[in-house]
Amino acid sequence: MSKQYETVIGLEVHVELSTKTKIFCGCSTEFGGAPNTHICPVCSGLPGALPVLNRQVVEDALALGAATHCHVNRLCRFDRKNYFYPDNPQNYQISQLYLPICHDGWLDISTGGGTRRVRIHEMHMEEDAGKLVHDEWEDSSLVDFNRSGVPLIEIVSEPDMRNSEEVIAYLEKLRSICRYLGISDCKLQEGSMRADVNLSVREVGSDVLGVRTEMKNLNSFKAIVRAIDNERERQIELLEEGRQVEQETRRWDDNKEYSYAMRSKEDAKDYRYFPDPDLPPVYIDEQWMARTNEDLPEMREEKAARYMESWGLTEDEAALLTDSRNIAEIFEKTVSLCGQAKKAANWLTGETIRLARETSVDLDHVSFAPEHLAALITLTDKGDLNNQNARKVFEAIFTDDADPEIYMEEKGLKTVTDTGLLEEITDKVLSDNPKTVEEYKGGKTKVLGFLVGQVMKQMKGKADPGLVNRMLTERLVSYKLPKNDD
């Protein structure tokens, strides 16, 4: 290939807020109810019904704006975006065009290629549409308005990304911020985070933007990566053949790994926006702004840096601990209780993640008392629990928030430290396994593991394997096999 091309990508990201109610009415936003069980005259578009804005939506948008260094329009308002589609009962979507709540922010993202600042053009509040299901039998479509009116924030970036790696880094950062703010769970697969990719290519060195396409229906990070790489190739191919890229919307089919142009309707893209007369403007004063800024939590990157700095954790540990704000909070409380950052980190990055995965529990929803984890760490430090039994106790903490001390006593997991008993059992194991002892004496020291296992078995797991190991080794030095008289 003679020419070198650069990819230019901008994103429109929709984040579904986790408010209890919809943006303009008191209907529940709960996901998965029977069709049309969370509807009212407002969100089903009945004539005469009047929308009233949910304050929480404004709070959430302001928090996200503050976390992404946006400017806030002290006066913002809603506009009607007019189009006909059965999932849109009013024949307009209430959105913001002329005076969106936030504008001109940025996010710094890090990839293998370094750090890049992605500018945010604007951010606005709007309502989601209903859901359409195709009815095979009747050859018609069925409409469910449960999702109609669920609040969304749309975040529009500038075309500042250059490859799929940067796009994923941007989305992950945005998702982390939303989850830390508690405003959305941002699950691409479930549609609570949706990304449309605007992509164009140009020759390296050019500062003129090429013709862009918009890609929709990207339901996973993997699909986004594949779609970006595929669209880049498609556009370059067109240009190399001396043809032109059409400005159009394309729909990605992840099974076929191909995007196709969505039929451009004769009335394409004339939404005739105008201010919604049913909704008064929103005023955001200094006090409100100040309160929003005060309430901003420490974000993931600052947290991770602090963990490495204060407690000497590795980058990987800090990254795993701060992935979920919930886990990070359990960690910090545990450390403040027992002072053992490294050990707390081990439990939370190892067993916790393993158990959460096994039981399909979201890390944001893991809930046990930090006091219990701290107590477990103290018990292991004292030598009351060996590693194996500590894991059993932790499992009980993870699933039932069990008190480790009580659980340990009830299940009889406490390590026996009575050396007299241990010696007795050690001797018994040695005399019961003369062949193994002989092998050991003959230089096959690997069999020690078997002997340790036998002692642990006799102790029903309630011994410190390290101690047993040491005792056996010592004992074997002077140990004489009993004479065989036969």
Add this chain to the structure above:
Amino acid sequence: MGKIVIDDQVMDNVEILAKLSLTGEERAQAMEKMQEILDYMEQLNTLDTDNVEPLVNLYDRGNVFRDDVIEDNDIKSEIVAGAPKQKDGQYMVPKTI
């Protein structure tokens, strides 16, 4: 911006956008009325508004919000029942992809 003239081309577009199907007489009438409205706007545009505070909304007495509290109703099935066709509690509409 120059004066907008409602000619046949503009009217065709309006009919498509607003999903209207008008008879010849209705169409002529609509074109005339729309032209009148636009002419009036044109007239408004000639006013000097340099020293007039922009009006955002006729109701402008501060913020109007709802708290994020669920309000249920018992007319959900009635709402759906108002649609011309329904199936299994859903609105039935012509096939749409």
